[in-house]
Structure formats: C-alpha cells, structure tokens
Amino acid sequence: MNAHARRTGGMAALVFLVALCLRPAITSVGPVLGDLGADTGLGEGALGILTALPLLAFAAVSPLVHRMAARFGDDRAVLVALVALVAATVVRSYAGDAGLWIGTFAIGAAIAVGNVLTPVLVRRDYPERVSLATGFYTAFLTLAASAGSALSVPLAHLVDWRFSLVVWAGLALLVALAWLPRIAGPAVHSPALEPVPVPHHPSIWRWGTAWLATAYMGLQSTTFYVLATWLPTIETSWGTPAATAGLHLSVFLLLGVVGGLLIPRLLRDGRDQSAGMLVATAPLAIGTAGMLVWPDALPLWLVLLGLAQGASLVAALTMLSLRARSHGEAAKLSGMAQSLGYLLAAAGPFAAGFLAEHTGSWTPTLVLLVVITTSQTVVGVVLGRGGRR
Template identity: 85%
Template sequence: MRRTGWMAALVFLVALCLRPAITAVGPVLGGIGAETGLGEGALGLLSALPLLAFAAVSPLVHRMATRFGDDRAVLVALIVLVGATLVRSYAGDAGLWVGTFAVGAAVAVGNVLTPVLVKRDYPTRISLATGFYTAFLTFAAGAGSALSVPLAHLVDWRFSLVVWGGLALVVALAWLPRVAGPSSHARSLDPVPVPHHPSIWRWGTAWLATAYMGLQSTTFYVVVTWLPTIEGTWGVPAATAGLHLSVVLLLGIAGGLLIPRLLRDGVDQGPGMVVATAPLAIGTLGLLVWPGALYLWLALLGLAQGASLVAALTMLSLRARSHGEAAKLSGMAQSLGYLLAAAGPFAAGFLAERTGSWAPTLALLVGLTAIQTAIGFVLGRGGRR
C-alpha cells in the first residue's frame, strides 16, 4: 500500500540520519588518534570501514526487506544506528571498530531502501522526490562535518559522534506509525506481479547503473577526503579550505533540486544525465590546469555532485520494473559502487604520496568522470531492459 502525505514524507527525515554519523568522523580523526594511539594508516582504515560495510551489507538488504517488510527494515536500521553510535563512542577501543562497522551496516539498509520507498510512495514524481531526498541527505552530510569540531570542543569527540544517534532515535520514533498495518508486510516490495525477468546480475542495464553509482561515489569521497589537502598545497589556509568543502556540499543541494526536471519518466534522460555529470569532468580538469579559477571549479563540482547523485538514485528507480526489482538493483549498485568508493580515497592518497604531486590524482579523476559521463548518457537512453 502506498503511503501518502506526511507519512510518505517521513522518508526525507530518514535521509537526515544516513550521512552525519559518517561525515562527523573526519574532522575529529586527530582527536581520536591522540586518545587511542592509532596512526594515520589505522585512522584511514577506520574512515573507510563504513564504506566497506556498505559493500558487504547492501546485497543482503532485499532479503531482509522481503522477510520483514521495507518499513520495518528501515525501523530496525534506525534502532541499530542508535546502538552503534553508543558502542562506537563508549565501548572502548574494540567498540570503536565494531561500532563504526555497525554504523555503516545500518546506513547501508537506509541507502538501499530509501530509493525504493521513493519509487513506491511517489510513483509519478520519482525524480522530484529523489531531488528532495538528496537535498536532505546532502544537508545532513554538511551539518555532520560542520558541527563535529564545535561539538567536540563543547564536550569531547565521543559526544560529537554519539549526538547523531540521538537524531536517529527521534526519527525512529516518528517512523513507528509506518510499521503498523498491512503496508509493512513483507510482500510490500512487490505488491503487483511483474513478468519474469533474468537475474539482476545478468542485466546489462544493472551493470551500467552500478558503474555509474560507483564512479559517482568514488569522485564524491575522493573530493570530501582530499580537497582541503589539495587546496593546502596551493597555499589555501586549512580553515578556508574546510569552508570551501562545506560550500561544495551545500551547492550539491541546489544541483540535486535542479536536475529532476531533465530526468522525468517518459522522456529521454540521456541529455539530462550528461548535464548532471559533465561538470564533474570540467571541474576536475579546471583544478588540474587552472587552479587560479578555484571558485568556478568548486561551484561546478558542488552542483554536479548533487545532480549526479540524484541522477544515480533516479536511474535505480526508473530502470526497475517493480519495487522488489528496485531493491535488488539498488543493493547491487550500492554494494559494488561503495566497494569502489572505499578504494578511491586510499588510491588517491597513495598516488599523490608516490608521485609527490596531486596532479596525477586530479588527472585520474578527470578520466573517471569522463567515463561516468559516457556511461550516464547510455544509461539515460537505455530504457527498462
């Protein structure tokens, strides 16, 4: 049964919980390392752990939702997220690692199912609803990063990270009414029978969507992790570089809200996919060849990051023929996509360390975003097949 009104809109509140518990970690890594004795390598692995959890858990989400229902699965994920933030902050050194992985696992469930809920509850406005969902997601990501250090100064880094479990608890309480009634039954993912279709892993369009999602995520996490460091090599003060990153994230909200009109169902989405993605290639190329126009390239990166995320999530919904197929496609794309994304920041840093310059990393990003643009065009023209 489709949700309407404010009950359907609760999915946007879930989006508020899916990033800050992760983006809040980076700014306080120094404090974590100073207290726990972890070196840079271990801290890098700690930062990548949620992405590895995404890759491990995403393929399993459809089975969980089929058994318990999509609404109940989201509620369980929110409750696990609350517990995971507590364990991460207050269960000692082992809890730091276990809790961090559990945070990623809980968020993975939300990552996979929220596009499915958007498809189910907003079937005639998928791209617009996805734009609003992404705006909430992006805003929360920026808030987690921006508030992390002030909250740590107020108490300590443990409090700074556990706060986001409190947000998840509030949203879980608001979500409770959605688990009542037949719409939360396990069959809710596929309320209408659809013709038999091959396994999602044999579906060419699924691999295109997976490649697009993976490249989009890789670029995003490389930029979030290393952009302030790259700017530092150009003489930009650390505080200013951090502000630049916040602006990039906030511009993603505008990009995500503007692109849906080019990705409507029933029209050729190929040109819209190019509009969403090509500025990534232009922006990274600009950083490489003309860093003096920094603000122009940052604006392009910010707008395109938001637009390309909406494009990726919209394709997961539009290319699926049912809610169940959407969950399978989302699980596949996010599992392999985040596995690639987890390797991205490490590979970028390793390349810069070995060459002594960030130019090869930027050149690599130019190539990856150009490939992403081409894949997006083909995916947009592909239809449901």
C-alpha cells in the same frame, strides 16, 4: 483510519526525518580526520581504510535488506536500523581502538538499510507525488550531510573529535522515538521488495545495461566519497584553515541540492538521455582537472563539483528506473548497482589516502579523480543513449 491512510498523513512525513540520519555520521568524519589520526596514530592509508568501511558495509548489507524487510516489515526494519545506528555511533567514539573500527562498519550497515528502504517508503507512502516526495527526501539527505561536515570542526573545538562524531547519535535516537507510532499495527511490506518476475532478463548479471548502470553508480559514488572524505584535508595541505575547509565541504554538499533539483528536466523519460548525462557528469571532470592545474580558482571548482555531484546522483538513480522494463527488474537492477557500486566506491578513499601517504602529495589523488570522473562521463553518455541490451 487504515494503515495506508495513517502512513500517508503526518507520520508518512517522518521518512524525511530518517533521511536526516543517513549521512552526518559519515560526512562529519572528513573535517576531523587530522585530529582523529593524531589522537589514534593512524596514517593516511589507515584513515582511508577507516573511511571506506561504511561503503564496504553498504555493499555487503544492501543485498540482504530484502530479507530483513520481509521478516520485520519495512517500518520495523527502519526502526531497527535507527537503533543500531545510535549504538554504533556511540561505540565508534567511546569504545577504544577496536570500537572505532567496529562502530564505523556497523554505522555503514545501519545506514545501508535506510539507503535501501527509505526511497521505497517514499514511493509507497506518496504514490501520487513520487517526484515531489523524492525531491524532498534528497534535499533532507543532502542538507543533513552538509550539516555534518559544517558542524564537525566547531564541535571538535568545543570538546574533541569524539564528541563531534557522537552527537549525531542523539539525532538518530530522537527520530527513532518519533518513528515508534509507525510500527503500530501489522507489519507493512513494500511491493517494491516483493519478488516479481523479470521479463527477458532472468539474470540481471548478463545484461550489458545493468553493468553500465552499476559502473556509473560506482564511479559517481567513488568521486563523491573521495571528495567528501579528503577535500578538507587537501585544502588544509594548501594552507586553508580547518574550519574554512569544513565550511567549503558544507557548501559543496549544499550545492548538490540545487544540482539535483535542476537535472531532472534533462532526464525525462525517452529513448535518449545522453545530453542530460553529459551535463550532469562532465563538470565533475572539469572541476577535478581544475583543482589539479589551477588550485587558486578553488571556489569555481567547488561550485562545479557541488552542482555536479548532486546532479550525477539523481542521474544515477533515474537511470536505474528508466532503463528497467518492469518493477521487478528495477528492484534487481537497484540491488546490483548499489552493492557493486559501493564496493567500487569503497576503494576510492583508501586509494586516495594511500597515494598521498606514499607520495607525500595530493597531486596523484587529483590525477586519479580526473581519470575516474572522465570515465564516469563516458559511461554516463553511453548509458544515456540506451546502454547495451
């Protein structure tokens, strides 16, 4: 059996297990931020910085993944990332105050490698079933994110918040062990990461559409991570029990699977996807505005926000593919959008915590979210029309 056949058999499916490791270490933090802050003495502003660290790591590390993959091979790079994720998760919980910060950043760095390489592996190992495999990958990613938020508070009640965060190191360790057979034989490099000449646009930074795609990715990520980080805290400030707020976050994340599976029908290849971009994104603006003006209808807003956050993520990734005119251009566009997009998103949790700490209310944060989601909707529609050449 040659290397390609081996990776399109049972071992190819292991990439979906890697997807299980790419979100729980982050989404498990939001529901226990109150306990974490009380134990460490960190206020909302500092907690906002802490939760932004993984996103800063995404922005810093994503452009460097190509070099790592070129040196080690794609499969070996993923294994290194999984092992690093195990170590960083343990350091975050049990290496003191410094370890909390260092481990959090290292978790983001390890996950960044997975963020970049696992979709590439899906395309490489399932060349005839890319859409179906990508759907499975996204579903595993979202389900794991939901599990991280849903189990966080119960595990914290069982032991403490440190334990509720460190348990995900066990999952990463198991996946790393299962991944070992994939590194047997010569290193396999993905063609998607090899340098390919880009026609017409030697510099992606001078392309208007690239900036629109980057802005959409950044705004989408900002909305998601602000809600994933602070939604439980906002709810508890309204009197919702912590366990219920964590469950609500889990539902919010699970609904993303549904939204992500439905929206591709409206984003088929063609000249104009503006209607699909509007359907994917406008509910975010409606939902955040609804939380601001009618918080008693929170279940309704959670449904809208949950469906839309999954749909808008798929929309962001789809636009990176549809707007690129070559394989090499797609790789360059993806690198730019992920790096700058996550850098923008990193400011979101910090700004939300800062506003709440200095105003004593979550209303300014919700106003900020309305502005962000409205801007995202406008950018999405323009990008859907073809952007700017």
